[in-house]
Amino acid sequence: MASLIEGQARPIRLADIAKAAGVSHGTASNVFSRPEVVRAEVRERVKAVAEAMGYAGPDPKGRLLRAGKVNAIGVGTTEPLSYFFEDPFARVMMAGISEACDATGAGIALVSAANQEKLAWNIQSALVDGFILFCIEGGSRLVELTRERRLPFVALELGFHDETISAIGVNNIAGGRLAARHLAELGHRRFAVLSLTLGEDRTGFVTPEMVRSAVYTGTRDRLAGYFEELSGFGVDTQSIPVFETENEERSTTAGLEAIFAGGERPTAILAMSDRMAMIAIDWLTARGLKVPQDVSIVGFDGVPDGALCDPPLTTIAQPITEIGRRAARMILDYDGAVRRETMGVELVVRASTGPAPRS
Amino acid sequence: MASLIEGQARPIRLADIAKAAGVSHGTASNVFSRPEVVRAEVRERVKAVAEAMGYAGPDPKGRLLRAGKVNAIGVGTTEPLSYFFEDPFARVMMAGISEACDATGAGIALVSAANQEKLAWNIQSALVDGFILFCIEGGSRLVELTRERRLPFVALELGFHDETISAIGVNNIAGGRLAARHLAELGHRRFAVLSLTLGEDRTGFVTPEMVRSAVYTGTRDRLAGYFEELSGFGVDTQSIPVFETENEERSTTAGLEAIFAGGERPTAILAMSDRMAMIAIDWLTARGLKVPQDVSIVGFDGVPDGALCDPPLTTIAQPITEIGRRAARMILDYDGAVRRETMGVELVVRASTGPAPRS
């Protein structure tokens, strides 16, 4: 009678095959996880029973609970999941993370939190041993949520002023200086800056007070680097227009329009991302301005696309892949310490910069 | 005395705070997962205790075991993990998968199996509700392994002849025909084919017998499409060189060298992937052959890069994103049925094809 009822196959458990094979569940477990300790004869019998009953092998869910380690690292962002596959910067970073994970056999779990309610849940319920956080905007909330999981995590790329969390970033001041010096040495004296976000979600021209109260010290530092260097060349940095964008097309275009609406047009643009720099190239070209003959542009990041656009982009290259590798290793080899690493950057000169036009 | 020993903080469990707050496990659990059923006063007390003890919230590992559902889908491949972020085809596919996952709040777990031993383990221990398999080469082993997990899974893009597994693919015969017809109508009569793998890991020229015994029916069908259509134009398909590659630079280049070593050079190349097509463009250009004046090339896939290369690539476009979306939904809405879907393809004419050179 029982057999008649057992129609709806509920998944076979290890205990089921142990019973069917007439061994203890301890032995049954060993057959799969440490086959060498069980006598060949028994091993074969248990395996045969498992096969016959259609056992799928030890369920990772059960193992996980016991083992405690998931063997996967979570990568979180407030962007939609497709960000990881579409954004050039993210892709190079992910390649670095992948490399480190491949080397140790760890998996990668992508965690997105495009909408606020699900963000919390997704972070809270992700099955991972630690997190790498892409702190674009809304980063602070992401960090807060992740901190509550009490798992190891590393913040990338924002330069939070919170010294209590592990982070890997680049020397933004040095990067800013390199970019500015390169342009200044080419004779440029009239500049404009396309800036990443400084704090709250806003776009538009930036005032010195806003810079001082910036949440994102990464942005602030790049700006500081630009200004420090340019001051050395006698440029009045107070008069340089700085337009804060959301690092996407719409707000960047708005920034360019605002910048070029004025009378004194810049001969050089300092962009805090390659993304904005490439949008700027397109925008200028579409308006008949030649890059670099009329306007020079320096980006920031060093994404591969920059080498392919027309003209190829001069930029401040971050060691993106290496940052990814290190971030992953930081999680994989977590030892309880808070680590903050700052990587160097380098100027990559391509064709988007040239001598200042003599007016 | 005990308190002296308890130095090494082992993570706080729900049971710990239940005891500390003087409530049962059940109530403590409800405080977190169904707060509305517990009296406000108790709820606050428990929460306060949790806060004070530094409780990280219900551990997903425990919840998972009970709930049974991971709420994540695994994407598996035999390539290294970085494949997902670097390969153009994979990226577009992943974007589609991401979209479907974002919509339902599911996560994505990337599972690689670059090396054989770890392959098995990674597939066996991945914490997912189902798999989407990128069946490039070595696909059959991947499928075998996954089948053993007895989880829902979908195979992408290979056109396995095994009808018992769910799969989404495109109409390869129709695609082949479209490509061939386009070239034939431009007057081409001398062709060469850069083929994807037909079966075991090998590269080189392909014989008709090998085609008949092909494991990968997707490859076979594209070839069939090419040949059927060309026959209609009176081309002797027997004499068309077909070179099987591994869809990467080295073997594709080898194929081109072999093809162009002969006396009767083709005026048109049918490539079974955009990847190979673009490699071919570069190879030909580097050798002073003009595309499409000297040689026309049609790709297959329709990856975005094809539109950007020089010259832009004529290709057979698959609805890659849509395939990804459907695959993800197939796992997410799994109902126990085996589904096999075939999507349509379309010819996208760009500048890599032109009239056959006369001579």
Place this chain on the structure above:
DNA sequence: CATTTTTGTTGGATCGATTCAAATTTGTGC
């Protein structure tokens, strides 16, 4: 043949939560 080793097997404890039927408390109407 008795004793020690080696090799295999057992079954209870554990990992960290959720669920649900039953027990208890609180609230309502009369």
Place this chain on the structure above:
DNA sequence: GCACAAATTTGAATCGATCCAACAAAAATG
């Protein structure tokens, strides 16, 4: 103040494995 309904709380059972101390059997040693 009582009966009955509604709202809370309890505690045992469960999810599916692994670990390990204890035990049993077989093999090696004296």
